[in-house]
Amino acid sequence: MSFAGRGLLQLTAELVDIPSVSHGEGEVANFVAATLAGADHLEITRIGHNVVARTTLGRDRRLLVAGHLDTVPPNGNERAVIEGDRCSGLGAADMKGGVAVMLDLAKSAGEPAVDVTYVWYACEEVEQRYSGLLEIETVSPDLLVADAAVLAEPTSAVVEAGCQGVLRVGVHLAGVRAHTARPWVGVNAIHRLGPLLERLEGFVGRRPLLDGCEYREALQAVRVESGVANNVVPDEARLVLSHRFAPDRTPDQAFEAICELLAPVLDTGRGDRIELEDSSLAAAPNLGHPLLASLVTSSGTAPQAKLGWTDVSFFSARGVPAANFGPGDPSLAHTAREWVGSDELELARAALGRLLTSEG
């Protein structure tokens, strides 16, 4: 049985209508499990708000297909609306459409050429320590063993290879406090941000080509804070930077590059400092892996580099080559107007179906 009858668009709408803001995925996990009930080719495991369904056909290779069940908080778009061949609503693009495709695939692909592990998981949109993937790994790590993984994140049904890493870097500039009526006896830490910001604005990101995909690094100030009182020259300013780096660098290498870039405008003798606050690994594209190469062929279009960070990094860090491929425009993710179209749902469903059929 497949959802060809009522359609992937209708299934997506049903999924959108089940609230599943991060930490609240219980009901949608129930829906997933109930939908899979009766699919005898699947071994189903429920862990918290996560559902894992596996074929156990003894194939040579195993492909893992993963999608998260949670959404960001609603923004006036709680209810699904179908107009023509589009479904709008919270999570339509990110990623109830992908969840629908995975459900259809899991139900209907009873004799795949590879063994398949479907993972619907919780808490992707919040801090990584809450991730359902970590929860599954803690309880039953064998469930995540695979030769390759596809994250059904929105990619407009184009293979987005690997992912860039992320650094969060804190920069503290020091000054000397003074009364604003006599600022010349102090040093204004806010004013000292000027040359630093000019340097950031002049940053030209590397664009390395890896497995034929062009990555593109970026460096942005995302937060700035300073101020003591309206009559005080401030003695400290804090800037937070977000750096996206390509998979040919480790976080340490990427941080080293940022330190070198900013060294000319930092004065450690004065008390300036730069700190790595958080980092997430990049994931190499690994498009030479047979399963991912086959995914590219099945998709019918040229692969692109994934510039943002996704859970392909989770699998890549564990030695499982992974790529992003799913329905929905990624630039609509987290916007109030997100939607997904039936054309991309069908495209993604068909490409994944071909992948499961052709490989073995």
Added chain:
Amino acid sequence: MSFAGRGLLQLTAELVDIPSVSHGEGEVANFVAATLAGADHLEITRIGHNVVARTTLGRDRRLLVAGHLDTVPPNGNERAVIEGDRCSGLGAADMKGGVAVMLDLAKSAGEPAVDVTYVWYACEEVEQRYSGLLEIETVSPDLLVADAAVLAEPTSAVVEAGCQGVLRVGVHLAGVRAHTARPWVGVNAIHRLGPLLERLEGFVGRRPLLDGCEYREALQAVRVESGVANNVVPDEARLVLSHRFAPDRTPDQAFEAICELLAPVLDTGRGDRIELEDSSLAAAPNLGHPLLASLVTSSGTAPQAKLGWTDVSFFSARGVPAANFGPGDPSLAHTAREWVGSDELELARAALGRLLTSEG
């Protein structure tokens, strides 16, 4: 009777030991009133936490001497400590020392050559709308009528003439929000601060000479805020500026100058804006007025421009020439280590005594 016996330093210490953080000046006002009890040459009026004491000798001119009773919040320095010829503690410099000098003067100068109005007032260290001067003016405006005024603020016993005005200016820079993995589709409002901050840092303040006193303008960023989320290119940045301007300019003229200075780095078409959030009038030095000229002579040292803002502006705005003159180092005001020395207390007391004796 004077405080020559127990000394001005001891009286300052007694005043420091009476807590009087802004809005809590009741007890210290009681102490002032009790200290003046029995001084038959004074007509005493209590209004809230303010005490006004006036001579009514029918002299041709009237001098007003004012000092505030409140302090900023304590900073581990609640108790007065006398070591050698110094008294340390909360408000010692700003301005319990000045309050002590005024008390001694009021008690002992029974036959001044000018009529004198002593004003001890509340809430100088907080928003101006709470000022005890405004409270007195509302209840009994005649009490503030005078030919000239001396604010016994800490000036190291040097006449500090007039005061500079203050503008608080808000600058909002606009950007275009985007994901930090694709910042090139947005505009980073924090990065746009760079040229603005460079322009502020390059600001060279005017230094006009007025009545022989050199004022010195200043322009400082005192607060900066921006940030949406760690993965979002921010679309707005807010900078607060403090501008100190000399008494030869009105607030409107000073604001106009700031707008001109920043115009090259603002893009109103993009949504940038600059707003005057608050302004305080400057006060002209008025050292040509006979009473203020006599104060300079009595002080025995050359006058200086007051670069900060004080309540001389309150009197100046009402047509009463005013100057700052009192014991204590103004640069210690609001610091945990403030203190006042007996030498400056005596100097200030003697100079004001000469002023009252010589004028008529």
